[in-house]
Amino acid sequence: MTERVTLITGASAGIGTELARVFAANQHRVALVARREDRLNELAQAIVAAGGKPPLVIACDLQQPKSAEAVVAALAAANVEVEYLVNNAGYGLFGRAIELDRDSQLGIVDLNNRMLTDLTLRFVDSVVKHRGGILNVASIAGFLPGPGMAVYYASKAFVLSFTEALHAELAGQGVRVTALCPGPVLTEFQDRAGFEPGFDSAILNVSPAEVARQAFEGLMANKRTVLPGLGIKIVPVLLRLFPRWFILAGVTKFQLRRR
Template identity: 70%
Template sequence: MTERVTLITGASAGIGAELARVFAAKGHRVALVARRTDRLTSLAAEITAAGGAAPVIIPCDLTQPDSGDRIAEALAASGVEVDFVVNNAGFGLFGRAFQRDRADQLDIIAVNIRALTDLSLRFSEQLIRNRGGILNIGSIAGFLPGPGMAVYYASKAYVLSFTEALRAELAPRGVRVTVVCPGPVPSEFQARAGFTPGFDSAVLKVLPANVAQQAYRGLMANKRAVMPGLGIKIVPFLLRLFPRGFILGAVGLLQLRQR
């Protein structure tokens, strides 16, 4: 029987690295995807030293249109099939959309939407055959409009909608599909986005290791959505109490004030 792997994107740091550790500790062989080869090599050595199976390392820039092909080729060359896809890679940019570099913002769509969609669909036959699953890392931002990070918020709204629809389609085939919607998580995300975490981040933050643990348990339990942290769990409920226009203004005021 062909060996199976859990494919994890954005595995070089933050939630992605923690997810790799969790899956490996639970007996999964992992295939690690990220741009930074040195980070992947270091994480792979850590996993192996802890007794895990040797990870497949796939250095790859998901902004590139051929990234899905490169990942598939690397997996085929290693003689493995995918039984879980973990679409963790993603980034955002802080600031007014019309003032940011357009190419950089299109890269957000390439990583957060195109790559996630490509990998979810590309390996769907293997997931069905292996009765595996898809874990997509969304965000509480997916429930909100986001002046100040307009493209990022919109991309996470796509992740939420796409994951829920794909779950309905794949459930009869025995495939679990779960979306994780964390709030602020201390990681390299903030530095790359270009903002300093404020009071809201301090109140709502959950550590990457905790997000990864809850995400893994949620996927294995076949939950539709996982919302790490008590504070985040009440946000969708609170959104129902206020008009959309009020929410739009409040988010814009909070984010653009941090600029």
């Protein structure tokens, strides 16, 4: 009988690492995907030491051509099938869109959107077959326009919309589909994006471990969205109370103050 796994992208740091720990602690065998093989091996060893099943390590840069095919080949070689898919890999860049490097911004779209969609469509039949689930990591940014991080915010709006649509399309088939929408979480994301965490991180921040715990529980309960932390849960409610132009002006003022 073919073994089933939970495939987690971006597993070498931050929320991805904590999601791997949570799934493994709940008796899932995890397949870990990221660029940094040394980090993945360390995580795999820690999972085994904690009593988890030996993870499958797939060192792969998902921004490279044919990377999805490489993931598929690695799973086939290990004789495993995807029961749960966790699309966590992604990044953002801080700055005005017209000033940032074009290729780097297109890379955000490639990783945050194209690869997420590619992997979802490649493995959805397997997920349905095993009545598993899909967890896509969006962001509270997906509810907002994002001057100062325009492409990143837009990419997360795509993730949120796509995931909610899948949640509806797969309803009744025994498949869980959830969008995880955290606020500022102190991880390596900020360093790569190019900004220092501000007071929003201090007020709204929830630890990566807590985000992962709530994400796992929300997915298992088939919640359409998970917004970790009380402060983040309030944001979509507040957004409905103000016109879009007002929200846009507020985000612009706040974001560009980081410069």
